[in-house]
Amino acid sequence: MAKKKEKTAKKPAPKKNKNQPGIVKYFRGVVSEVKKVSWPSRKELINTTIVVVSFILIFSVIVGLIDLGLGALLELIT
Numbered sequence: 001m002a003k004k005k006e007k008t009a010k011k012p013a014p015k016k017n018k019n020q021p022g023i024v025k026y027f028r029g030v031v032s033e034v035k036k037v038s039w040p041s042r043k044e045l046i047n048t049t050i051v052v053v054s055f056i057l058i059f060s061v062i063v064g065l066i067d068l069g070l071g072a073l074l075e076l077i078t
Contacts, residue, residue, distance in 0.1 A: 040048065
């Protein structure tokens, strides 16, 4: 008589958090890259911020004037 192979239900191994080493490796890479960044000096940062804020103010005034002009033009038309 042929012996039947008994299928034993194997219990799945407890899941290990496979993402953990990848996440740790990722953040270590991030820290390594941030250390390589050449950060601006305080003076450069202040000057750049002043330039950006100035341009924003100038362009907002320009857009506001165009909006007022077009609004007035539409009032004349209708």
